[in-house]
Amino acid sequence: MKDVLQGLLARPTTKAVGDAAEDRALAHLRRAGLLLVARNYRTPGRGGGEIDLVMRDRDTLVFVEVRRRSRGDHGGAAASVSPLKQRRIVFAARHFLLRRAGAPPPCRFDVVSVEADGVQWLRAAFDAGR
Template sequence: MAFPGKSGAARAGTTTKAAGDAAEDRALAHLRAHGLQLLARNYRTPGRGGGEIDLVMREPDGTVVFVEVRGRASGAYGGAAASIGFAKQRRIVFAARHYLMRLASMPPCRFDVIAMEKEKGGVQWLRAAFDAS
């Protein structure tokens, strides 16, 4: 039976936070299996109105990869990857710029998306899913 006003995660007996953490764990394992190294998890900019990056990774060639992880129960409404709209992309780019200001030199960078849909199973890794412009 469905519960009005409750997300799919809440109906299943888990919190949205727990479901998100599990998706990030799975994404992190997938990226590590492909040779990427974790630099930061849930990197946030200080203050209000900033952004958050789920995973900051480094490719073996030194490229810094800012990863947004999205999980959805189904592909309805465009699916997990399509749920990252322009405003969310701008917040991720803002947080990435903040992260990069701490570094001594500017490395090559890109923005990836890890999308997971329960009905499809598996992990979809979208490299260079969007850019900073």
């Protein structure tokens, strides 16, 4: 029993694993020249959305969803960004933009997939729709 408890306590939490994936994604994007604007931006209230990373790529504001998977089957991490998740990210992006002064800059939605075999960056992975 003691060994089982020690094993459970030694495992990182889901949040810690997610934070580590975001750290890897952020480092990858910074190496590519993007600048961090905000991290873990959340809209107020329930049912809103969250954006893992808001980055600047020259004149473009980039809203980044970071996905982590321990295995690549079922399409991998990037394939797990469902239409519902996309709508929530777009909602949060609109909220973020409304809080900024002036005209909104060009924007795009990227997905960074962090998997056991590395990091994959999908630029313009989805759009805001209409």
